[in-house]
Amino acid sequence: MNTTQIKKVMKKYKDAWEKQDSNLILECFTKNGIYQERPYEQPNVPDITYQLYV
Known part of the structure; x- marks a missing residue:
């Protein structure tokens, strides 16, 4: 990702x-x-973790 893309996501x-x-x-x-x-700390694993976290 470039800087512009990162800023957009953030x-x-x-x-x-x-x-x-x-x-x-x-x-x-x-x-x-x-x-x-x-x-x-250990990172969370993809997909379902996001849904459970939020």
Whole structure:
């Protein structure tokens, strides 16, 4: 991803977070992505984890 694409995704994530829109948050992640909330903890696994987390 380039800087412009990253900024676009981050803005979408921010908007989704502020609106508490879990479907919009899910759109920010790829099917094979991971979510790591804290740098020294194990990352969460893809797909269903996002839905359970939000």
